[in-house]
Amino acid sequence: MSRSIDQTHDLSLRSWVESANQKDTDFPIQNLPFGVFRDRGSTQSPRIGVAIGDQILDLTSCYQSGLLQQLPEHLQAACTASNLNPLMALGSWASLALRTCLSQLLRSNGQKPSSEAKLLVPMVEAELLLPAKIGDYTDFYASIFHATNLGKLFRPDNPLLPNYKYVPIAYHGRASSIVASGTPIKRPQGQRKAPEDNVPSFGPSVLLDYEVEVGFLIGAGNELGEPISIDNAESHLFGLCLVNDWSARDIQAWEYQPLGPFLGKSFATTISPWVVTLEALAPFRCPAFSRSQEDPLPLPYLSSSINTRQGGIDLTVEVLLDSAQMREQGIEPFRLSHASFRQMYWTMAQMIAHQTSNGCNLHPGDLIASGTVSGAQEGSQGSLLEITRRGSQPIKLTTGEMRTFLADTDEVIIRGYCKNENYAKVGFGECQGIVLAAK
Numbered sequence: 265m266s267r268s269i270d271q272t273h274d275l276s277l278r279s280w281v282e283s284a285n286q287k288d289t290d291f292p293i294q295n296l297p298f299g300v301f302r303d304r305g306s307t308q309s310p311r312i313g314v315a316i317g318d319q320i321l322d323l324t325s326c327y328q329s330g331l332l333q334q335l336p337e338h339l340q341a342a343c344t345a346s347n348l349n350p351l352m353a354l355g356s357w358a359s360l361a362l363r364t365c366l367s368q369l370l371r372s373n374g375q376k377p378s379s380e381a382k383l384l385v386p387m388v389e390a391e392l393l394l395p396a397k398i399g400d401y402t403d404f405y406a407s408i409f410h411a412t413n414l415g416k417l418f419r420p421d422n423p424l425l426p427n428y429k430y431v432p433i434a435y436h437g438r439a440s441s442i443v444a445s446g447t448p449i450k451r452p453q454g455q456r457k458a459p460e461d462n463v464p465s466f467g468p469s470v471l472l473d474y475e476v477e478v479g480f481l482i483g484a485g486n487e488l489g490e491p492i493s494i495d496n497a498e499s500h501l502f503g504l505c506l507v508n509d510w511s512a513r514d515i516q517a518w519e520y521q522p523l524g525p526f527l528g529k530s531f532a533t534t535i536s537p538w539v540v541t542l543e544a545l546a547p548f549r550c551p552a553f554s555r556s557q558e559d560p561l562p563l564p565y566l567s568s569s570i571n572t573r574q575g576g577i578d579l580t581v582e583v584l585l586d587s588a589q590m591r592e593q594g595i596e597p598f599r600l601s602h603a604s605f606r607q608m609y610w611t612m613a614q615m616i617a618h619q620t621s622n623g624c625n626l627h628p629g630d631l632i633a634s635g636t637v638s639g640a641q642e643g644s645q646g647s648l649l650e651i652t653r654r655g656s657q658p659i660k661l662t663t664g665e666m667r668t669f670l671a672d673t674d675e676v677i678i679r680g681y682c683k684n685e686n687y688a689k690v691g692f693g694e695c696q697g698i699v700l701a702a703k
């Protein structure tokens with residue numbers, strides 16, 4: 265929409281960072297996602313980096329070596345901050361200018377910097393932190409397949425509520441408990457009431473679940489009282505990451521009426537460390553979900569021809585489960601699902617236009633998550649609640665272990681990538697977390 269394909273997307277580009285030229289890397293020179301890191305085990309202040317192959321290009325070192333001099337001074341300053349917020353606040357011109365500069369800097373036919381060793385940090389030697397200070401977090405419900413799957417479990421005759429095709433449904437999440445990938449997740453305790461019980465009890469959740477989602481991080485914000493129009497929405501978007509919206513289904517089921525999710529969600533949300541910019545995703549734009557003939561048209565503030573033509577992103581997400589037994593026996597993680605983000609009923613632009621339609625303001629670094637990415641087919645459901653039909657159909661893992669919901673020591677790994685034959689793969693890396701016992 266607001267980003268176009270340019271020479272930074274050229275499939276033939278190669279980098280002097282050799283690992284970036286390997287065929288299936290998530291981080292070729294055409295990607296250039298931003299993150300925040302420090303040397304593993306150190307107490308250094310966090311620095312902004314760019315993933316390139318299996319290395320991180322350290323933007324503070326680039327600045328100190330004078331390699332960013334062609335950029336405006338305030339953009340150079342944003343590159344040396346301890347999080348991405350100042351860069352995000354500058355808006356989409358800044359991420360484009362920086363991308364163009366970094367693409368030239370990393371090209372193998374460009375001038376290889378003499379200070380190369382100082383500029384790169386091997387990813388395995390880095391601790392990847394939250395990329396931004398996230399002030400606010402909204403979680404949408406944009407997959408009609410997820411909404412229908414869930415609705416069927418609770419209201420078999422009438423799975424989809426009447427507002428779904430008009431309103432991009434969401435709730436306000438908790439920003440303080442958003443954690444970086446790799447952070448262990450302690451099983452939450454809370455009130456839950458099994459159907460056969462007369463009264464609730466307090467204790468560890470026994471129905472712990474994940475939700476695979478795509479997150480959007482806001483770039484330039486909007487003033488309070490000034491809605492963002494659908495055609496302007498993407499100019500307020502910096503980039504995308506993967507999200508695991510950990511969910512305690514028993515706590516959620518008991519508390520959610522009448523005001524929606526609360527403690528069943530707010531104990532933790534994991535995001536992947538690398539923010540893939542909208543610039544990097546330009547080659548993978550696709551039409552918005554095509555509504556069936558009987559579906560209502562979105563109201564005018566949620567409608568736009570550009571959005572209909574290319575509001576979607578052809579992004580594949582997959583979820584894997586790695587149990588303690590798999591790790592001990594050296595068995596590959598078990599794939600639970602894979603689905604495409606292009607199947608979402610509402611686009612990113614529609615979600616942003618809707619969220620700000622009442623005048624609500626967004627700030628740089630705010631996180632908006634899409635809601636669980638589920639598709640129509642078997643194998644594309646993005647939560648255990650859907651896969652096991654609320655626990656009634658356990659799944660058998662490759663080790664022979666059975667699961668309805670997550671067990672302590674289970675690790676959930678989310679991956680995401682965009683791929684087509686004309687462009688280099690743009691990967692998101694991993695969003696992972698291991699479940700620890702409640703006590």
Ligand code: MN
Nearest residue numbers: 475509635636
């Ligand atoms: Mn969710």
